[in-house]
Amino acid sequence: MTQYVIIGDGISGSSAAETLREEDPDAKITVITDEGEPLYNRILIKEHAKGKLPEAPISIHDEDWYEDRDIDLSLNTHVTSVDTEGKVVHTHDSGEIPYDKLLVATGGTPTQLPVENSDADGIHHFWTFEDARGIRNHADEADRGVIVGAGLLGIDFAAVCGAQGIEADYLMRGDRWWRYALSAEGAEIMHEGMRDVGVEPVFDSGVDRFEVDDDGRVTAAVDPNGDRYECDFAGVAIGLSFNTEFLRGAGIEQDNGIVVDEYMQTNVDDVYAAGDLTQFHDVLLGEQAQNGSWGSAKEQGRVAAINMAADAEEEGFQWVSSYSITHFDFPFLSFGHPTRGDEHAERKYSDTEWRRIAFKDGKIVGGVLIGDLSPQSKFKQLMREQRVVADQAEVLLEQSVDLDELAPTQEQ
Numbered sequence: 001m002t003q004y005v006i007i008g009d010g011i012s013g014s015s016a017a018e019t020l021r022e023e024d025p026d027a028k029i030t031v032i033t034d035e036g037e038p039l040y041n042r043i044l045i046k047e048h049a050k051g052k053l054p055e056a057p058i059s060i061h062d063e064d065w066y067e068d069r070d071i072d073l074s075l076n077t078h079v080t081s082v083d084t085e086g087k088v089v090h091t092h093d094s095g096e097i098p099y100d101k102l103l104v105a106t107g108g109t110p111t112q113l114p115v116e117n118s119d120a121d122g123i124h125h126f127w128t129f130e131d132a133r134g135i136r137n138h139a140d141e142a143d144r145g146v147i148v149g150a151g152l153l154g155i156d157f158a159a160v161c162g163a164q165g166i167e168a169d170y171l172m173r174g175d176r177w178w179r180y181a182l183s184a185e186g187a188e189i190m191h192e193g194m195r196d197v198g199v200e201p202v203f204d205s206g207v208d209r210f211e212v213d214d215d216g217r218v219t220a221a222v223d224p225n226g227d228r229y230e231c232d233f234a235g236v237a238i239g240l241s242f243n244t245e246f247l248r249g250a251g252i253e254q255d256n257g258i259v260v261d262e263y264m265q266t267n268v269d270d271v272y273a274a275g276d277l278t279q280f281h282d283v284l285l286g287e288q289a290q291n292g293s294w295g296s297a298k299e300q301g302r303v304a305a306i307n308m309a310a311d312a313e314e315e316g317f318q319w320v321s322s323y324s325i326t327h328f329d330f331p332f333l334s335f336g337h338p339t340r341g342d343e344h345a346e347r348k349y350s351d352t353e354w355r356r357i358a359f360k361d362g363k364i365v366g367g368v369l370i371g372d373l374s375p376q377s378k379f380k381q382l383m384r385e386q387r388v389v390a391d392q393a394e395v396l397l398e399q400s401v402d403l404d405e406l407a408p409t410q411e412q
């Protein structure tokens, strides 16, 4: 009987466990997580922090779900090391769990700002349900906020402040939100969305240090220009540090994440990785890539499990990810790798409608849609087909995209 061990019960680990059970009914499957609760919807915890959703709808699996599938679930168990020669996982409570095949699905932990007082009371990071509970409780009573991190997670803090009536300054480096994927014109729509909920974007800023009171509670952020922003609530979302310390000495190749091939295999026999922490070979992009999104993590877990159970390179990971934001009066969607293009086409259609497509070697590799998300499936189709279409940007920027208008000669 094959013994599978999965470290991490986020969406990638959990989806792998489910697939392994389907593929290998007799196997022994163990899932280890250092969180105190089984899989929940990490995307929805922001709604909880906003004060909108109660706890129950956020949970995805209860413990019975694992029992019903004969999957051993170890909650509150931190993996401290892996012996890839002896094929054993070691846990904080001296547990030793042998494996035939191992999946590392441990995601990341929010990075703390490397500045004075960055761990003061009232400064929040956002990754777990516990974080969301803490943010919700504090946001209820806070008046002034500061947000740091001009990306997809930072904007969740802006939404929490907006929903909880906290007036906030959003301190950004550079001249706009998510400057790697948006032009000034697109970003301005997002800035207006923030202002509408009471969050003021502040550009060419950031945090040099936090000030605290005698009780160690945050009272202000001081930016590199010396400007001081009073706050009793701060949200920091400047990126993730991947949870791989326990792999020290295990011989697994890492490069800001765990390097895997399209089958989710690491360089070490019988060790696979899936989810946010992988540097995977993106077959559509033709390069190593990384992706921090729910759908991608779920699919990577599934694909890893298929290959683990088959003991072969049965199925490659091929996926166009997307990430949507619904905090404002208009929807926002990023798809693929919008920051990886070498050429771009964009258009503004109205005060709340804008589109940008990123091309690499003439093929779409990603983009951002604001206001009207309807072209997403067509753009994703072109990505999957790997069609060279950059020279037909006019067709792609039509308000209503008609793929039949693309010249057939451009197909590869």
Ligand SMILES: Cc1cc2nc3c(=O)[nH]c(=O)nc-3n(C[C@H](O)[C@H](O)[C@H](O)COP(=O)(O)OP(=O)(O)OC[C@H]3O[C@@H](n4cnc5c(N)ncnc54)[C@H](O)[C@@H]3O)c2cc1C
Binding pocket: 007, 008, 009, 010, 011, 012, 013, 032, 033, 034, 035, 042, 043, 044, 045, 046, 077, 078, 079, 080, 105, 106, 107, 108, 126, 127, 128, 153, 156, 243, 246, 274, 275, 276, 277, 291, 292, 293, 294, 295, 297, 322, 323, 324, 325
């Ligand atoms: C607030 C928020 C909003 C988001 N919104 C969106 C969105 O709108 N759309 C979208 O697509 N994505 C969104 N995401 C991102 C998405 O949730 C992640 O991409 C996805 O959850 C990653 O899943 P994962 O399984 O790779 O890792 P995780 O979900 O991070 O799971 C890893 C698990 O491993 C555990 N672990 C780590 N180290 C160890 C160890 N040593 N021993 C045992 N267990 C360990 C962790 O505690 C964790 O439970 C959001 C994320 C957050 C935090």
